[in-house]
Amino acid sequence: xxxxxxxxxxxxxxxxxxxxxxxxxxxxxxxxxxxxxxxxxxxxxxxxxxxxxxxxxxxxxxxxxxxxxxxxxxxxxxxxxxxxxxxxxxxxxxxxxxxxxxxxxxxxxxxxxxxxxxxxxxxxxxxxxxxxxxxxxxxxxxxxxxxxxxxxxxxxxxxxxxxxxxxxxxxxxxxxxxxxxxxxxxxxxxxxxxxxxxxxxxxxxxxxxxxxxxxxxxxxxxxxxxxxxxxxxxxxxxxxxxxxxxxxxxxxxxxxxxxxxxxxxxxxxxxxxxxxxxxxxxxxxxxxxxxxxxxxxxxxxxxxxxxxxxxxxxxxxxxxxxxxxxxxxxxxxxxxxxxxxxxxxxxxxxxxxxxxxxxxxxxxxxxxxxxxxxxxxxxxxxxxxxxxxxxxxxxxxxxxxxxxxxxxxxxxxxxxxxxxxxxxxxxxxxxxxxxxxxxxxxxxxxxxxxxxxxxxxxxxxxxxxxxxxxxxxxxxxxxxxxxxxxxxxxxxxxxxxxxxxxxxxxxxxxxxxxxxxxxxxxxxxxxxxxxxxxxxxxxxxxxxxxxxxxxxxxxxxxxxxxxxxxxxxxxxxxxxxxxxxxxxxxxxxxxxxxxxxxxxxxxxxxxxxxxxxxxxxxxxxxxxxxxxxxxxxxxxxxxxxxxxxxxxxxxxxxxxxx
Amino acid sequence: xxxxxxxxxxxxxxxxxxxxxxxxxxxxxxxxxxxxxxxxxxxxxxxxxxxxxxxxxxxxxxxxxxxxxxxxxxxxxxxxxxxxxxxxxxxxxxxxxxxxxxxxxxxxxx
Numbered sequence: 001x002x003x004x005x006x007x008x009x010x011x012x013x014x015x016x017x018x019x020x021x022x023x024x025x026x027x028x029x030x031x032x033x034x035x036x037x038x039x040x041x042x043x044x045x046x047x048x049x050x051x052x053x054x055x056x057x058x059x060x061x062x063x064x065x066x067x068x069x070x071x072x073x074x075x076x077x078x079x080x081x082x083x084x085x086x087x088x089x090x091x092x093x094x095x096x097x098x099x100x101x102x103x104x105x106x107x108x109x110x111x112x113x114x115x116x117x118x119x120x121x122x123x124x125x126x127x128x129x130x131x132x133x134x135x136x137x138x139x140x141x142x143x144x145x146x147x148x149x150x151x152x153x154x155x156x157x158x159x160x161x162x163x164x165x166x167x168x169x170x171x172x173x174x175x176x177x178x179x180x181x182x183x184x185x186x187x188x189x190x191x192x193x194x195x196x197x198x199x200x201x202x203x204x205x206x207x208x209x210x211x212x213x214x215x216x217x218x219x220x221x222x223x224x225x226x227x228x229x230x231x232x233x234x235x236x237x238x239x240x241x242x243x244x245x246x247x248x249x250x251x252x253x254x255x256x257x258x259x260x261x262x263x264x265x266x267x268x269x270x271x272x273x274x275x276x277x278x279x280x281x282x283x284x285x286x287x288x289x290x291x292x293x294x295x296x297x298x299x300x301x302x303x304x305x306x307x308x309x310x311x312x313x314x315x316x317x318x319x320x321x322x323x324x325x326x327x328x329x330x331x332x333x334x335x336x337x338x339x340x341x342x343x344x345x346x347x348x349x350x351x352x353x354x355x356x357x358x359x360x361x362x363x364x365x366x367x368x369x370x371x372x373x374x375x376x377x378x379x380x381x382x383x384x385x386x387x388x389x390x391x392x393x394x395x396x397x398x399x400x401x402x403x404x405x406x407x408x409x410x411x412x413x414x415x416x417x418x419x420x421x422x423x424x425x426x427x428x429x430x431x432x433x434x435x436x437x438x439x440x441x442x443x444x445x446x447x448x449x450x451x452x453x454x455x456x457x458x459x460x461x462x463x464x465x466x467x468x469x470x471x472x473x474x475x476x477x478x479x480x481x482x483x484x485x486x487x488x489x490x491x492x493x494x495x496x497x498x499x500x501x502x503x504x505x506x507x508x509x510x511x512x513x514x515x516x517x518x519x520x521x522x523x524x525x526x527x528x529x530x531x532x533x534x535x536x537x538x539x540x541x542x543x544x545x546x547x548x549x550x551x552x553x554x555x556x557x558x559x560x561x562x563x564x565x566x567x568x569x570x571x572x573x574x575x576x577x578x579x580x581x582x583x584x585x586x587x588x589x590x591x592x593x594x595x596x597x598x599x600x601x602x603x604x605x606x607x608x609x610x611x612x613x614x615x616x617x618x619x620x621x622x623x624x625x626x627x628x629x630x631x632x633x634x635x636x637x638x639x640x641x642x643x644x645x646x647x648x649x650x651x652x653x654x655x656x657x658x
Numbered sequence: 659x660x661x662x663x664x665x666x667x668x669x670x671x672x673x674x675x676x677x678x679x680x681x682x683x684x685x686x687x688x689x690x691x692x693x694x695x696x697x698x699x700x701x702x703x704x705x706x707x708x709x710x711x712x713x714x715x716x717x718x719x720x721x722x723x724x725x726x727x728x729x730x731x732x733x734x735x736x737x738x739x740x741x742x743x744x745x746x747x748x749x750x751x752x753x754x755x756x757x758x759x760x761x762x763x764x765x766x767x768x
Contacts, residue, residue, distance in 0.1 A: 461713035462680060506721045510713065510749065529749035551750035555720055559750075583712070591710070591741075630679070631712065 009339065013332035014325060021324050025317040033310050037303065041280065044212070044302050045267040048282030048295040051210040051218070058206055060287045062100045063160070063176070066196040069094045069101065070178040071158060073194045077106050078180035080113070080191070084122060088133050091124035094196070095131050102126050102173060102199040103166070105136055107143050108192035119143070121192075125168065134168070141167055148175040152193050160289055163200050163228055163237055172200035172237055174288070200236070204229040207293065213301035215275060221260050223290030231274060244273050256281060260292035272296045338367045342374060354382045402437035402465075409438050409468055412475065414445055422447055425518045425644045428455065429610035430636040431617055433580075439632035440467025441578050442475045448515065449484050450649055456513035457576040457636050459530070461552075467632075470507045474499065474553065478513070488513050488526035489561035492553060496528070496561070499554035508552035512576050518644040521568040526561050528553045531582065534597070535566075536573040538606055542598050545574070568640040573612060575601060580633035581616065584624045592623050609637035660707075661689055666765050669700040675707030678715030687718045691725075699731030702764045706737025711745050723755065732756075736764040 073090060076082070082090070091104045107121035114120065119137025126132075136143050143149050148161040158178035166173045175197040182189035203220070207229045210218040220228035225242055227235045235244075241257035252270045259266055265284040272279040278299040286293040341359035348356040358375050413432060430443045440460030448454050458474060460467040474495065481494045491513065499509070512533060514525035527547040536542050548562035568574070577597075584592040597616070604615035613635050620633060659682035662673040670693055674686065693701070703719070705711075723733050736758040738746055746752045758764040 459713060461717040506717055506724065508713075508717065508720065529751075531748065547748070549750050549753060551754060552716075552720075556754075579713070583710070 009336045010329060010332040013335070014328040017328040018321065018325060021321055025321060029310065029313055029317060032313060033306070036306050036309065040302060040306050041267075044280055044297050045282060047212060048267070048280075048297065049265075049284065051212065052282060052284045052286075052293050052295055055206055055210045055218075055293065056284075056287050059203065062198070063288065065098055066101055066176050066198055067158070067178075069098055069104070070176050070194045070196045073104075073106070074158075074178040074180040077194060078191060079183055087122045088124065091122060092131055092133065095124050095126060098196075100198055100202055101196050102171065102202070103169075103197040105195045106192065107136060107149055107195060109190060110144075112191045123168075127169075136168075148177050148195050148197075149193055152177040152179045153190055156190070162222070162289065165237070166197065173197040174200065174203075200229065203288075204233075204236070210293070210295055212295060212297045215277075215298045215301060216296055217274065218293060218295045220286060221257070221292045221294060223261055223263075223292075225257050225261050228291060248273050248276060256283065256294075259283065260294060263290065263292065269299070272298065335367075338371070342367070342371055346374070349378060349381070354378065354385065399437075405465070405468065406434070406437045409434075409472070412472065413443060422453065422518070425641050426453055426516065427609045427639040427641060428636070429608075429613045431613050431634070433617070433629070433633040434463070434468075435580070435629045435632050436464050438465060438468035439463055440471045441580065441632035441634040442471045442509075443576075443634050443636045444475055444478060445636075445638075446479065446482075448482060451517055451519050451644070452484070453516045453518060454482055454513065455516070455576075455636065455638055456511055457530070457533075457578060457634055458509050458511035458528075458553075459578040459580075459632070459634070460509050461507055463632060466505070466507065470499075470509065470554075474509050474511075487563040488515055488524055489548075489550075489563040492526050492528050492550065492561040493559070496553045496559050497557045500557035500559075503554050506555070508554040510552055510578075512547075514574070514638075516568065516638070516640070519646055521570070521572075521640060521643060522565060523568050523574070524563050524565050526550060526563050528559075528561060531577065531579055533574055533576040534601060536575065536601060536606070536612075537569060538571050542601050570640055570642045571607070572640045573606070573609060574638045574640075575612060575616070576636045576638075577616070578632060578634040580629070580631035581620055581635060583631060584620050584633070585627055585630065586623055587626055592620055596623070607639075609639040612637040612639075659685065661686060663689075663693070666702075669702055669765060670698045671702050671704060671761065671765075673704040673707065677710045677712075678705075678708050678718070679710065679712040680714035683712075683714045683718040686715075687721060690722050694725060694729075694731075699726065699729060701726065701731070701733045702761065703733060703735050704737045704761050704764075705735060705742055706739065706761075708742050709740065711742050716745070716749060716751065719751070734758060734764045736761050 073094065076090065077087065087106055091106065095101050095104050103123065103125035105121050105123040110118045112120070119135070121136035121143055122133065123136045124131060124133045147164065151161065152159055156179060158176065161175045161177065163172050163174050165171070175195050177193040177195045179193050180191055182191055207218050207220055208231070217231045219230040221241055222228050225240050226237060227239050227241065229236060241260070242254055245251065245253035245257060248271070250271050250273065253273055256266070256268060256270060260283045263285045267280065267282045269278065269280055271277065272281070274296070275298070280297045280299060280302060282295045282297070283292055285291070338359060345356050345358050358371055358378065410432075413430070428445050430445075432439070432441050432443060434441065440463055442458045442460070443456065445453065445455035456478060458471070460470045460474065477495045477498050478491065481498070482491050492511070509528065510530040511528045512525065512530040514523050516523050525545070527550045529550060529552040532544040532547045534542050535545050545566070546564065548564045550561040551559045582592050582594055582597055596619070600616055600619040601612065605611035616635050617633070659674065659676035659678060662675070664671045664673070672690065676682065678686065690701070726733050734756045737760065738757060746757065
């Protein structure tokens, strides 16, 4: 059991530390992850923006060069004095010096270069590494209707064309056309355009370089939403972003497309349209003809580093946690070990081994102080148990002595009366119920001589052992001092003198005694401060026996007692008792009272002293149900059965006092 | 049981209330002993508030009376009623001690 407990405490401590540390680690990891993720996203946006801008810058430079070439050439050719060969030479030089330019042409209005010459447009183009020249213009290729020619002519300004398939090479190109006019006359005297084309393939190469990660890519969108450059080459000039969005079931892409067409800048998370993966898309306006550039960054690759970092961090945390566990286990073991030892000692003490040696505390910490307190408790317990054992032994001895005392006291009282032949004339029944083991109540009866029967009831002040001793003395004195011919008052006077002679404790006895003349029924009685007995005569109401005055026995040695007389009829009953009867209380603190005693005796059997005693006792017990008996209870009933004839003998050797 | 004491000239009045039995009597004995130790010799015990007195109560009174007697003091009683009066009468206390109907009368005879 004690091992289980020790492990329990260690496990509790360890788990607590683990749980706290684990929580801190997890929170840190989560915070780190989300914070870094944000940083990664922000960085990706910056990178994409930078890429986009640098590509745009590069393209802008190249375009500017093409524009410059065309713009420079335009006023030169406008002079109209150059030969075919010269014009060809200009174009060749320009194409040669500007590798980005795929082709150049100087296209004249009909009959402008030479009257009657409908088409005249010297054309120089790049084929592989060589530069070739040719002339544009035929029924098959009527350049006047082509946009690169028509729009600058209409708008009277130089501008870039939309991408278009070059009829000579099937390349997709954009063309910058600078119009030129009759020398000095300006607008209105349009003579033709100088055109410089740039292959979209070249643009594609530049855009393709704006790629982030292995599966990232970039694309260009025209202001109509058509893909200009895209890794999926067959889509170029062909596929609309709206259509792709519908095709890939990606309504988000449609919205992004619209924003790109509107020339907005943005960075959004979406599914990419090539690999259908979660990606981040940066888009920004591109400096050509309202184009927009999109850079797609696959999320998985974007966060690959983050994931790797998080894995490493988690591994480090886990290792740290494992280290913490071992430290926590070690510490809790160290803490719980002395507790366990103490616990073992406590268990031994609990089993009754008071002399078990407590573990020596290693330090002055709480456990040391606990051990110290425990040692004090152990000593106190030892002492207490020793005391308790002694006390218990003493108590048991006293209890056993009290039991013996009670048995002596009870045996001390007459139990069976009367011995034949007195039983023919008198029936006596009595009960004594002490409130404690022994009590101070007493009763007695015995035949004095052939005619006379003595009986008495008494009550020593107080209860318990002192009262019992005083009771024994009183009873012995009463019996010892009763002599033939003595009146009850004389007996009381003698007993009183004896008791009062040495009574510093001021113990006293209230008593009633009577001597019944069995031949005449005359009852002589005396009183020493006792409750009046009841006289029950068949056919009459119960009545209190009128008592002469007389003070307690044992207080003043000169107290005078009086004898009073009455005559009993056959079947008369005398009921004497102590105040334990009338002063018994019930749960409501009501006294049993004289009235209740009278109504009880009225309902009792009239022809039996024993029945009367039992009735009264039963009634008192029932009355004080549940309330501990406060005072000793004594009830004595005497029933006069009939006159004894003179000469009949009462005395037997055993019961005689003499 | 409660005990209230007042001093009327040279007489100490002990007004006792409640039950005077084996449980409460020691307190009365203790308290009256304390007054005796302070030199009180004349006492009136007003038992008007006592509704029950047991033999232990009577014994306490006897002890108190004997002490006062031994030192030339005196004790009187007043206000007895009901069960207490009955017990005083039956036991003979009435003929043994000066008993007065009221406190005024008890003090008047001092």
